[in-house]
Amino acid sequence: xxxxxxxxxxxxxxxxxxxxxxxxxxxxxxxxxxxxxxxxxxxxxxxxxxxxxxxxxxxxxxxxxxxxxxxxxxxxxxxxxxxxxxxxxxxxxxxxxxxxxxxxxxxxxxxxxxxxxxxxxxxxxxxxxxxxxxxxxxxxxxxxxxxxxxxxxxxxxxxxxxxxxxxxxxxxxxxxxxxxxxxxxxx
Amino acid sequence: xxxxxxxxxxxxxxxxxxxxxxxxxxxxxxxxxxxxxxxxxxxxxxxxxxxxxxxxxxxxxxxxxxxxxxxxxxxxxxxxxxxxxxxxxxxxxxxxxxxxxxxxxxxxxxxxxxxxxxxxxxxxxxxxxxxxxxxxxxxxxxxxxxxxxxxxxxxxxxxxxxxxxxxxxxxxxxxxxxxxxxxxxxx
Numbered sequence: 001x002x003x004x005x006x007x008x009x010x011x012x013x014x015x016x017x018x019x020x021x022x023x024x025x026x027x028x029x030x031x032x033x034x035x036x037x038x039x040x041x042x043x044x045x046x047x048x049x050x051x052x053x054x055x056x057x058x059x060x061x062x063x064x065x066x067x068x069x070x071x072x073x074x075x076x077x078x079x080x081x082x083x084x085x086x087x088x089x090x091x092x093x094x095x096x097x098x099x100x101x102x103x104x105x106x107x108x109x110x111x112x113x114x115x116x117x118x119x120x121x122x123x124x125x126x127x128x129x130x131x132x133x134x135x136x137x138x139x140x141x142x143x144x145x146x147x148x149x150x151x152x153x154x155x156x157x158x159x160x161x162x163x164x165x166x167x168x169x170x171x172x173x174x175x176x177x178x179x180x181x182x183x184x185x186x187x
Numbered sequence: 188x189x190x191x192x193x194x195x196x197x198x199x200x201x202x203x204x205x206x207x208x209x210x211x212x213x214x215x216x217x218x219x220x221x222x223x224x225x226x227x228x229x230x231x232x233x234x235x236x237x238x239x240x241x242x243x244x245x246x247x248x249x250x251x252x253x254x255x256x257x258x259x260x261x262x263x264x265x266x267x268x269x270x271x272x273x274x275x276x277x278x279x280x281x282x283x284x285x286x287x288x289x290x291x292x293x294x295x296x297x298x299x300x301x302x303x304x305x306x307x308x309x310x311x312x313x314x315x316x317x318x319x320x321x322x323x324x325x326x327x328x329x330x331x332x333x334x335x336x337x338x339x340x341x342x343x344x345x346x347x348x349x350x351x352x353x354x355x356x357x358x359x360x361x362x363x364x365x366x367x368x369x370x371x372x373x374x
Contacts, residue, residue, distance in 0.1 A: 025226065025228055028228070029228045029229075034227075034228060035227075035228045036225060037226050037228075038224060038225035038226075038251060039209070039225075040223045041212055041216045041222045042221040042247065061227065061229075063252075064225060064251060065250075065252075158345055
């Protein structure tokens with residue numbers, strides 16, 4: 001049973017966040033849950049921030065729009081600044097190490113991790129930051145199972161990049177085991 | 188000015204309908220409109236039919252769910268059977284030539300065209316059926332401009348497949364000029 005979870009993935013265009021959202025949604029289906037995956041484009045889509053959203057629930061999803069996210073991923077400062085106020089007060093914030101976080105904000109749980117650097121330098125391709133990020137999200141939230149996520153990644157990434165993306169996923173899992181946590185206190 | 192248009196793309200998994208939806212949404216943004224692109228997955232996602240949805244409007248899109256589609260694309264019989272009742276009474280139905288259409292239905296406009304066959308046999312790759320289909324949709328609806336659609340296709344398709352997909356788009360445009368119309372009568 002997964003009660004409704006709303007996940008917002010944000011960053012810049014080209015970081016593969018839509019694909020990340022599609023993969024999370026497909027993993028949820030493989031787990032036997034329901035999912036809605038969407039991107040809204042508007043005037044803000046021309047301003048440098050990109051976002052994709054996923055809602056997962058074991059029940060039918062009547063209202064498909066993310067209002068207050070339970071999980072907010074921000075890979076760029078622009079995305080952080082734009083979406084930080086859309087995180088639920090009990091939500092989890094996951095941000096790249098390159099982002100300056102405002103510690104005065106009263107956020108339930110903040111995880112800051114070198115997602116972009118791990119993708120570029122350890123896995124070797126900046127384009128897999130999305131997969132590193134969803135691996136980290138899986139470990140922190142259990143919104144999807146590892147088995148389903150791995151299957152969904154291999155189903156959806158371009159042919160020939162399966163091994164690269166599997167490595168990226170494992171690096172995302174690994175990140176969750178390190179102590180990149182800025183804060184872990186409940187409010 | 189584009190008043191709100193709701194487009195549902197349906198078929199089977201692997202036909203690239205999500206990518207088709209993303210491309211239509213991005214073309215709408217390039218035109219200066221707003222768009223929401225989504226896929227809902229549920230128990231039905233395990234049953235062989237896949238769908239992706241796009242809403243385009245020159246105004247803000249408050250309610251992001253497609254209720255009655257203005258345009259329904261169906262590439263398989265299973266998708267046709269499942270979604271035919273979700274087409275608005277003033278909507279346009281676009282179906283592949285392999286689908287058996289129920290002529291007793293009172294549908295405003297029906298276009299039946301060999302989308303899958305053109306992709307496989309004329310362009311040479313079944314996987315570009317999605318691009319043939321969105322080219323046809325562009326010509327039939329003008330929901331996005333040709334210029335923006337071409338830019339969005341080239342932005343979004345896998346590197347190395349640009350020429351193939353451009354050909355597919357042109358074939359989609361061409362289909363609209365032929366008389367594949369089953370019915371064109373207003374109700």
